[in-house]
Amino acid sequence: MKKNLKFFIFLMIPLIFLLIIGEIGCRIYDHFEKKNKTYPDLSHLEPYLMFSPKPNQTINYKHGVLKINSLGFRGEEISPVKPDSTYRIALLGGSVGFNGYSDSTTIIGFVEQLLEESINKEKYTNMETINAAVPGYISTQEMLVLILKLVDLKPDLVIIFDGVNDWSPFLTETRIGYPVLFSNLEKAIAPSSFAKVFNETIQLSSLFSHFKRWTLSIVNLSKKGAKKVLSAKTVEEFKIQSGLKMSFSEEKKQKAIELYVNNHIKMEKICRGYNINCIHINQPNAVRKKHLTKAELDSFNNTFGVNILLMESDAIAKMNILKEKDSFLFYDFGDIFDDEQGTIFKDICHFKDTDYANHLIAEKIVKIINEKNLIK
Numbered sequence: 001m002k003k004n005l006k007f008f009i010f011l012m013i014p015l016i017f018l019l020i021i022g023e024i025g026c027r028i029y030d031h032f033e034k035k036n037k038t039y040p041d042l043s044h045l046e047p048y049l050m051f052s053p054k055p056n057q058t059i060n061y062k063h064g065v066l067k068i069n070s071l072g073f074r075g076e077e078i079s080p081v082k083p084d085s086t087y088r089i090a091l092l093g094g095s096v097g098f099n100g101y102s103d104s105t106t107i108i109g110f111v112e113q114l115l116e117e118s119i120n121k122e123k124y125t126n127m128e129t130i131n132a133a134v135p136g137y138i139s140t141q142e143m144l145v146l147i148l149k150l151v152d153l154k155p156d157l158v159i160i161f162d163g164v165n166d167w168s169p170f171l172t173e174t175r176i177g178y179p180v181l182f183s184n185l186e187k188a189i190a191p192s193s194f195a196k197v198f199n200e201t202i203q204l205s206s207l208f209s210h211f212k213r214w215t216l217s218i219v220n221l222s223k224k225g226a227k228k229v230l231s232a233k234t235v236e237e238f239k240i241q242s243g244l245k246m247s248f249s250e251e252k253k254q255k256a257i258e259l260y261v262n263n264h265i266k267m268e269k270i271c272r273g274y275n276i277n278c279i280h281i282n283q284p285n286a287v288r289k290k291h292l293t294k295a296e297l298d299s300f301n302n303t304f305g306v307n308i309l310l311m312e313s314d315a316i317a318k319m320n321i322l323k324e325k326d327s328f329l330f331y332d333f334g335d336i337f338d339d340e341q342g343t344i345f346k347d348i349c350h351f352k353d354t355d356y357a358n359h360l361i362a363e364k365i366v367k368i369i370n371e372k373n374l375i376k
Contacts, residue, residue: 043136046072048144050182052134064102071149074131075103082154083126087119087375090130090150092142092267093161096283096349097133105355106131107161110362111369118366119375130155138165138179139263146267151274157374158271159365163282163334164349166260167311176255257315264319268328277374280330282316284361286345288335293343295352331368333361 046052052072059066069077082088091097091108100106104113112129119127130153132145139162150158165179264280271278286296316332323330337344343352351357369375
């Protein structure tokens with residue numbers, strides 16, 4: 001018995017030593033990873049909106065400093081009182097609207113820079129922009145942000161830049177009207193008692209947290225690999241080769257489209273009621289006619305992309321009817337990168353080089369603003 005105990009202790013000592021070394025190594029890695037993180041975890045729960053960035057925080061990340069103001073918007077503080085000499089523009093949307101290496105190189109940041117060159121300096125001495133886009137938001141949340149936060153700031157123009165997130169819930173969320181990130185947040189808030197204890201225990205250890213993440217990554221990678229098909233060069237080729245159809249019912253598709261279109265109708269009415277100009281934009285994505293590079297293809301080859309393509313086309317058709325019937329300022333930016341030969345997308349809708357893509361999008365927005373003479 002004593003021999004067995006000694007042998008067990010002899011085996012456990014090096015194992016414990018390895019676990020301690022592994023824990024120390026993971027904690028060192030986490031320390032530097034937080035500094036280099038490209039996409040910091042910003043969110044907290046917020047009434048009505050489900051979640052939003054935590055107000056009043058400054059985060060050092062891979063490309064610089066990310067500031068969230070007291071309203072939960074990216075950027076500097078916004079005065080609740082807008083002088084008559086200030087022209088104020090707000091951008092609503094998801095992560096693509098939020099993203100940029102700095103505040104000035106987000107889409108709305110570039111819009112501000114470009115408009116400052118052409119604005120009537122005799123009437124407006126200051127150009128001010130609000131980045132009200134939030135990663136993961138769908139049109140319902142954008143509408144609530146408009147009602148709860150933006151109208152009181154009296155913007156002169158609101159740009160609604162969205163699309164993909166309204167179809168994204170079908171990737172991880174089956175409930176119509178729930179944002180794609182909410183399921184993960186919901187599980188974290190109200191897990192089963194065993195899962196809660198297990199997760200809390202895991203979080204105490206960097207080593208076991210990484211082990212859990214690596215395990216999930218391997219599982220997801222195997223699932224992703226199972227979805228791949230022949231190397232198509234365009235979405236249409238991919239669609240034909242895969243033989244894929246929508247992974248959800250026609251009824252569910254129509255409900256999601258109806259929600260999206262109705263939210264835009266309501267946002268338009270709200271803006272008109274408050275004498276705010278409004279531009280509706282369907283965001284660029286990789287599911288149009290772009291010649292896909294290998295890097296884009298590797299991230300695109302799954303059924304999710306086909307679902308977006310099939311849903312988006314019907315939604316755009318309905319928005320175009322509103323454009324003709326009710327004079328909506330609706331613009332489809334979905335295909336603006338179709339003639340680009342290089343790698344633009346790092347997934348369905350996010351960009352490899354945000355500076356290049358954001359600037360091009362901003363140029364098109366500024367062209368619309370000038371053509372429609374929205375800054376009077």
